[in-house]
Amino acid sequence: MKAIRLWTRGLRITLGGFALVLMLVAAGVWATAAEPEESAQGEVTVTALNFAFEPSTVVVKAGEKIRFQVKNPSSGYHTFTVYRSSKDRENALVDADVPPRQDQVIELEMPDEEITLYLVCLPHESLGMVGSIVVKANP
Ligand SMILES: [Cu+2]
Helix, strand or coil, rough: CHHHHHHHHHHHHHHHHHHHHHHHHHHHHHHHHHHEEECCCCEEEEEEEEEEEEEEEEEECCCEEEEEEEECCCCCCCEEECCCCCCCCCCEEEEECCCCCCCECCCCCCCCCCEEEEEEEEHHHHCCCCCEEEECCCC
């Protein structure tokens, strides 16, 4: 039993290392587009990767209707879910599925106040697949 436990633990560490390498590779591949994306005429592109949003922080204008181009070139099933905060989950501003290798257009009216919204992929939150939508009066 102890051997099995040790083996599964080793496997977990191996898989963890593998995921880390994948993330580093992904970060390298996407580094060219890694700057926080400013709102350009209400259009923002966010790419869902295994397991991160790229960029993970976007800045948008308060009260503006934003057209999110959500791309998923990955093999993972992600969600594009936005809450007012990580703790306030009563009403999602949006909760959209982003299936593997599919793109979605999500239109979302930003709150009329300065606030940092919580972007999260629900199945991968524990893997750190989260982000911020920073709503500013004058971005
Ligand atoms: Cu995900």
